[in-house]
Amino acid sequence: MKQEIDFIKFNPTQNMTVLVKTDHPAETYPHIAAQIMSYDNVYAEQVGFIGGSVKPEAAARLEMAGGEFCGNACMALAAFIASENKRVSAEFTEIALEVSGTDQLIRCQVKKQQNEYFCQVTMPLPEQIERRTVKYEGIDMEIVIVRYREFIHIVIEVEAFDEPIRKRAQALARLLGLTLGDKLIGILLYNSQSEELAPLIFVPQLDSLIWERGCGSGTASVGAYLxxxxxxxxxxxxxxxxxxIKVMAEWNEAEVKQITIEGSVGIVAQGKAFIDA
Known part of the structure; x- marks a missing residue:
């Protein structure tokens, strides 16, 4: 028997994101997301679920399928709310969101630009940043750990995004997913000379390991690291x-005080998906 899912599909920096509008029990999120993300269904890199907020100042709650935090999905939901409310003025509109993976209220500034929505998002601040040298597969690797309340990003500076370093990153992500218990593991390969990022995101609950084409939270972590x-x-x-994706990271004496990312979101599809119940 097929189950009907109301969805919207977004393009935030080609990090294709599907948000589900219909209500579903939280325990079914991984099952629904796995089918929607598959090549023979709607096809996306991640899935979130739109719900009602608890805090009165928040317009909605965004619950990612693996309970993780996602900056691009925040942009996507803010763009959708603005489009539904016909907020199409040339000025920014502020939309506050409750989001899984953080207890901080996420504030999004949104304005429409032609057929897209330009978004600025104030991101969660890391709880800790530290540099370590670790021996992995017989190689000494210098890594920077950017730790948040429920997820962790590892920044690794590289000179090239070659296949050996990509395979090492994938193995490291899975190892950390097994040992740390975080809802999301990000391995961020960063070339400081070209200012390029190759973001690998692993969500253990979904067994989803994806080289994303654009990562908002990863961009924020690189900004915090820099x-x-x-x-x-x-x-x-x-x-x-x-x-x-543009990042602005404020520094005050001994810590990062605020991180904001900016990017554009397109709404590319809206309709019904059919999945196995």
């Missing part, structure tokens, strides 16, 4: 396979 390592404010366009 501000922390250089001990100054960072404003930078981080180039990714799907396009660039």
């Amino acid at each position: 501000a922390w390592s250089r001990q100054r404010k960072i404003v930078q366009h981080i180039k990714q396979p799907g396009g660039a």
Whole structure:
């Protein structure tokens, strides 16, 4: 028997995102997401579920299928809310969201630009940033750990995005997923010379391991890392396979004080998906 799912599909920097409008029990999220993400269904890199918010100042709640946090999905939901409310003025409209993976209210500034929505999102701040040298597969690797409440990003500076380093990143992501218990593991390969990022995202609950074409939270973590390592404010366009995402990371004395990312979101499809119940 097929189950009917109301969905909207978005394009935030080619990080194809599906948000589900219909209500479903939380325990079914991984099953629904796995089918929607598959090549023979709607096809996307991630799936979130739109729900009602608890905090009165929040317009909605976004629950990602694996309970993780996702910056691009925040942009997508903010763009959808703006489109539904016909907020198409040339000025920014602020939309606050409750989002899985963080207890911070996420504030999004949205305005329509031609057929897309331009978004600025204030991102969660990392709880800790530290540099470590680890021995992995017989090789000494220098990594930077950017830790959040429910997810972790590992920044690894590289000179090239070759196949051996990609395979090493995939194995490391799965190993950390088994040992750490976080809802999301991100391995962020970053070339500081070209300002390019190759983001690998692993969501253990979904067994989803994807080289994303654009990663909002990964961009924020790279910005936090750069501000922390250089001990100054960072404003930078981080180039990714799907396009660039701008990050602004404020630095104050000994810590990162605020991180904002900017990007564009297109609404590319809306309708019904049919999955195995």
